[in-house]
Amino acid sequence: MKFTRSEIKRILPIARRRIGNAIVSWVQRLFANRRLAKDVFGCGYQQRALICYLPEAFDGALPKSHSNFTECHTAAMVFHRLGYRVDCASRDNDRIDYSDYDVVYGITSPAYARSFATGAEPLRIFYSVGAHTFLNFKVTAERNLAFFAEHGSRAMSSCHYVPGNGMNYYNAYLSDAVICLGDASVAAHFEQEDPRPGRYYSLPAFYFDMRTPSHQKDFDRCRKNLLWFGSSGLIHKGLDIAIDFAVKHPEYTLHICGASRGEKEFWRHYAPIADKAPNIVQHGFVDIASTEFADILDQCAILINPSLSESGAVAVLNVLANGLLYPVYSRETGLAIADYGSEVPAVDYAMFEKAIIDASSKSAEELLQTTRALNSHVRENYSLSQYEERLYSHIETILKNKNRR
Numbered sequence: 001m002k003f004t005r006s007e008i009k010r011i012l013p014i015a016r017r018r019i020g021n022a023i024v025s026w027v028q029r030l031f032a033n034r035r036l037a038k039d040v041f042g043c044g045y046q047q048r049a050l051i052c053y054l055p056e057a058f059d060g061a062l063p064k065s066h067s068n069f070t071e072c073h074t075a076a077m078v079f080h081r082l083g084y085r086v087d088c089a090s091r092d093n094d095r096i097d098y099s100d101y102d103v104v105y106g107i108t109s110p111a112y113a114r115s116f117a118t119g120a121e122p123l124r125i126f127y128s129v130g131a132h133t134f135l136n137f138k139v140t141a142e143r144n145l146a147f148f149a150e151h152g153s154r155a156m157s158s159c160h161y162v163p164g165n166g167m168n169y170y171n172a173y174l175s176d177a178v179i180c181l182g183d184a185s186v187a188a189h190f191e192q193e194d195p196r197p198g199r200y201y202s203l204p205a206f207y208f209d210m211r212t213p214s215h216q217k218d219f220d221r222c223r224k225n226l227l228w229f230g231s232s233g234l235i236h237k238g239l240d241i242a243i244d245f246a247v248k249h250p251e252y253t254l255h256i257c258g259a260s261r262g263e264k265e266f267w268r269h270y271a272p273i274a275d276k277a278p279n280i281v282q283h284g285f286v287d288i289a290s291t292e293f294a295d296i297l298d299q300c301a302i303l304i305n306p307s308l309s310e311s312g313a314v315a316v317l318n319v320l321a322n323g324l325l326y327p328v329y330s331r332e333t334g335l336a337i338a339d340y341g342s343e344v345p346a347v348d349y350a351m352f353e354k355a356i357i358d359a360s361s362k363s364a365e366e367l368l369q370t371t372r373a374l375n376s377h378v379r380e381n382y383s384l385s386q387y388e389e390r391l392y393s394h395i396e397t398i399l400k401n402k403n404r405r
Contacts, residue, residue, distance in 0.1 A: 036096070037088045041080050049084040050098070051075055052091055052106025053127075064208050064288060067314045068129070070384065071181075075105060075127070078392045082399065098122055103399070108171065123402045125395065126175035131182075131309035131332070132189035133169040139308040139332075143235055143347070155265035158235040159308075169193075177398045179203050179391070182311040182334035198401070201394040204336075205312025206387040207321035207378060210289050215372050217324045219301050219364035224252045226356065227300040227325060229315050231258045231285070234266045238306025238330070241352050243270055245304075246280050248353075252360070253279045254304075255296055257286045258315075288318055297323030301367060302359050305329040306347050321378045324371035326362075328355045340374035 037055040053072040062069045076086045084103065089096055091108045098104060098121075105125040130136065140159040148154050172178045173194055179201045180187040187202040194200075228242040239259055246254035256274070259282070261267060274280045286293045303325040305316050309332045316333060319325055327341035337343075342355045362370075 035090045040076055040086050040088055043080060043085055045080075045083055045085040047084045047103075048101045049079040049086050049103040049105060050096070050101040050122075051079070051086060051088045052104065052108050053088060055088045055090055058088060064210075067205070067208075070206075070208075071127075071129070074384070074388050074391060078388065078395055079103070079105070081392060082396060105395075123399070124175040124177075125398060126171045126178045128172060128178055128180045128190070128311065130311050131186060131334070132172075132193060134193060135189050135309055135332075139347075140236060143308060147235060147240070151269050153265060153269065155235050155263065155269075158263040158266040159233055176402070177201065179394055180311065181205055182313075183336045185332075186311050186334045201398070203312075203390055203394065204382055204387070205314045205317060206382050206384045207314065207317035208288060209379075209383070210318075210322050211294055213297065213323050213375065215324070215375075217298070217301075217368060217371070219367040222299055222301045223360045223362075223364070223367065225255065225300040226252055226302045226304050227255045227257065227296065227319065228259075228304050229257045229319050230305075231315075232260045232263070234259060234263050236308050238304070238308075238347060238352075240266070240270065241306045241347070241349050242304050243274055243277075243280065244349060245353055245356060247273060247277055249357075250277075250279050252356075253281065255300055256280065256282045257293075257296065258284075288322070294322070297325065300325055302356060303327045303329070304352070304356065305333055306344070306352050307333055308347055310334040317378055317382050320374055321382065324368070324375055326359050326367055326371055327374070328352065328359050337374060337377065340370055340377060 035055045037058050040058045051072060053075070054069055057069045057072040058076070062073055064070075072088065076088060079086045087101070089106075091106070101122045103123045103125065105127060107127050107129055144154050144159060172190055177199055178190060180190060181203050183204050184202045187200045190200050226242065226246070228237075228239055230237040230239065234240065239256070242254055242256070246252055274282065283292070283296065286296065297319065300323075303316065303319050305313065305327060307313070307330050310316075311334055313333045313335055316327065316329065316335060320327065320337075327337065328344065329335070329337075329341060330344055330347050332347075342359050344351045344355050359367075
């Protein structure tokens with residue numbers, strides 16, 4: 001078969017792209033983490049559960065750089081309490097024979113869990129650590145359109161768009177039960193797409209208890225000090241709104257903790273602005289156990305969280321539990337704290353601008369009383385022990401209902 005010059009010109013880029021994708025896929029499989037930690041508590045129980053998450057959570061002390069290690073370890077403890085021997089596989093381990101397990105739990109794989117030999121399926125519980133995939137994709141696309149209209153470039157690396165992340169939807173839809181990290185509003189998005197009753201369980205997140213803040217704070221001194229606290233997905237989590245506000249209102253000081261510098265599209269626009277602004281303080285990644293983090297919490301009066309969607313917002317909880325800050329946050333943060341702060345109905349600059357100015361204009365006494373009450377509310381309702389007991393209750397209920405599938 002012969003091709004014309006124009007056909008070759010058209011086909012060649014497609015062939016190169018497909019070959020490149022095949023090479024990338026092969027390299028990913030070659031270096032995939034297929035670790036499997038067996039019987040992590042050394043109990044030898046007859047019933048067996050597999051957790052598809054982070055085997056590293058059983059290597060020693062749990063790091064507090066991210067909550068996922070503690071989430072994984074806590075799930076294992078729950079199954080252990082329920083009489084299961086627990087194995088833990090890495091998220092991308094695709095060589096597991098699920099016939100060894102009665103239950104498969106985790107952030108990946110449950111929908112595909114079946115015996116290689118017999119096709120038998122264990123009970124599958126999907127642990128969702130993000131908002132519903134459809135919601136994430138929709139709001140990410142909308143914010144990218146707005147960012148492009150304003151700045152003339154897209155910043156996909158700064159949103160929670162991940163190629164292939166649609167598999168989260170399949171895991172949720174095809175598993176036997178879904179535990180959604182976050183308050184009831186997060187689970188509600190899943191139920192809108194999949195109205196089958198009794199499949200979704202809401203699980204509020206937790207904070208790391210690093211310090212008990214003094215319930216005295218001079219809000220007259222710090223009322224115009226703002227804190228943005230996050231890591232990746234800078235547009236998704238509204239850092240652009242925080243920076244734009246600080247630039248427009250130089251009488252305020254913005255403290256930025258975290259904010260990955262790897263998101264080149266975002267920083268191509270914002271680095272020249274943020275790096276030169278005297279009222280923007282960039283702390284980089286801060287250890288929440290450090291005195292630096294404690295000092296930042298004591299300096300700031302207002303926490304800004306213009307996130308498009310969250311599942312529990314552990315970063316927000318860590319700030320509110322370890323300090324006295326007044327939150328100005330989006331409705332999609334996934335926390336039931338509307339009585340203690342300013343919940344903004346949409347991720348919109350003008351709305352956040354007004355909410356921040358209104359919050360900073362409150363009396364020092366009102367800010368003190370509100371943040372005291374909020375700090376107590378978070379510490380009383382979002383502890384790690386409560387997270388474990390809620391998770392225990394959900395899994396126990398799911399196991400009891402397993403014969404009703």
